[in-house]
Amino acid sequence: MIGSMVNISKKWGFHGVDALKKSSPGYLMLMGSFALLALAGVAVGLHGMITGYHNVYGVSREVSWGILISAYVFCVVTSTGLCIISSIGHVFGGEAFMPIAKRAVFMSIIFMLGGFCIIFFDIENPFRMAIYNVFSPNLSSNMWWMGTLYGAYLVFMVIEYYFLLEQNHSLSRLMGFFGLVVGIAAHSNLGAVFGMLHGRPFWYGPYLPIYFIFSAAMSGGCAIMFVTTLAWKINPEIMNQRMERAMKAICQVTIFLISTIIFFTIWKIVTGMVSHDKSIVIMSMVTGDYAINFWCFEVFLGMVLPLYLLIRSRGNNFNMIMWATGLMMIGIFFMRYDIVVPGQMVSVYHSMGVEEAIELIKYTPSFHEIMAALFGLSVICFAYFAGEKMLNGHQLEKHEIVPEGGYICPGCGAIHFMEEGETEEEAMKRHHKIW
């Protein structure tokens, strides 16, 4: 048993607990603090569950989805995004994107699990869900599809990750493809969970399902750059020429995606202005209660600043990329919040002009909600830091993605093929010979 585990860990490049023991005390303290935060989050969440969420949560009858659903959306958006971006490489064969696959798929699974941790404390009877989602399904419910598709997505991603570790590339590619298809279905459906509530004009329509996919890809690009540059700080060895090339490629794609989202946001604002119901919400984001969220976090931290910094970084200033994407992750969190919460601030009776519904409905996250959200987010951080050490920085073995007879050129990072009887060095010289 132990023997076979040692074999597997060798095969998978798994350094296990030993690697943790060798880490610096600072690193362990960082991990420990995330573990403690996660534990505190669980404790507070369970306290809320026992005393009854309606006593301790800020959500109400009118605003029934608060910071927990926002955090959940943030996690699953990032998870799907990681899957989308990494699939460019290892599913569709974009060579430059290949080196990120393992870390991206790993983090995609972790983000999904983090999301599940958060929603566990939002759903009132999570245990019933397991039973009645199966025995009493409602196929016309987006919520049912959300649970089912994300469940399937997680399964595919786990199998894919297994095959990535096993270095079985045809199967990991196949699973990656299924994971991508189901992930996109799941994610656009999440947009439709909001977009098909026709009593809520701010959400209603095909905008959100489409926006969610582009926005996911953007978050995925941002997240993979952030976790990779952070990993580079932890262990500079992970950055080789292929990884540098990958970062450059992702940086370009992300710049494009941020521009797309800016375009989406502009048109959301402009079209919303002319519809009475929507303009109330839009105005509160532009000048009202949500202005700080919107301008400082969503627009500045989430889009403008990273766009500027990423362009400046030229894809090879990793410190700058790390700061840009780290801040962008915070901005993206607010982006999700700005979809979920303001969508509920106008009472359904507002247009009737009754006294009870004139005021916009307010929501402030409570301590319990923030802690329950932090539970999921800390689990993600903890798993990330543990993963970097225990999985040896998700490093690629050379033969992992290089076709037979090929090798990674230490000079340019591309894959070269040897001719018969040639050594690697001779092949490199042949490739790079200057006439």
Added chain:
Amino acid sequence: MKFPDINLNTLKNEGTESVTIKERRNFLKMGLAITGVYAGGKILSLSSTFGVAYASGSDFVEKYPYNPHYSMVIRQSLCIDCEKCVDACNKTNHVPEYGYRTRILTRKYQDQLDKKVEFIPVLCNHCNDAPCVRACPTRATYKDPVTGIVRMESKKCIGCKTCMLACPYDARYFSAERHAIDKCDFCWEERLSKGETQTGCSSACPTGARTFGNLTDPENIVFKLVHQLEESVWVLRPEDGTKPNIFYMKGNMVSVDNILKGQKFTYTDPAKKS
């Protein structure tokens, strides 16, 4: 609620000449074929003598999808905001103090001569096309196939709260006591299933603002109130296409009395001086 902005008091009567028989038929059909009657918020004056105009429509009665098809007609002008209905509901259905199944909304007016305030009771509309039923992942909320009441099967509710956001009438809340969403069930559990014919709120209402009954029964008060043309009948948020079963009308005493008594009365065209 969006319906044409028409001030009923100043509305000029268009006379009966311009209304064709076809239009009148269509209007009757619309009223009788399916619930979700939306009379457009204006008074259609279709004939000069009036009273039992609905009788011709009995052909369409069997088209109501449920039987008994429970429904409520709220005569808005009669509501005085005493909230006896709310108290009765809370008591009958053991509603916790942080929740409610029904409430009274207040609309204030500045420049109307007759009224400064209007009270609008709201509750679950038992929509025929219920968004909450579509949204629920586990079919914990469902349309009763016999009565059309939108009910809860509490043990299936996972508490995802999607239905609360799907409902365009804010009719649902999460009840910690039931470990499930709670909502108006027309007092099915506590009264109707035990043989009563009225809901808690309708029997508590001292002015008769809430009238409850079976829309498939031509003798029933809700049938009579909905199938008349003298007073406009509307539903809340018709643009959502939910086909509600709560109808609203002003419920002016004289005309409603006339309707209920089946009395014929003479229509005088104010444009014509006699």
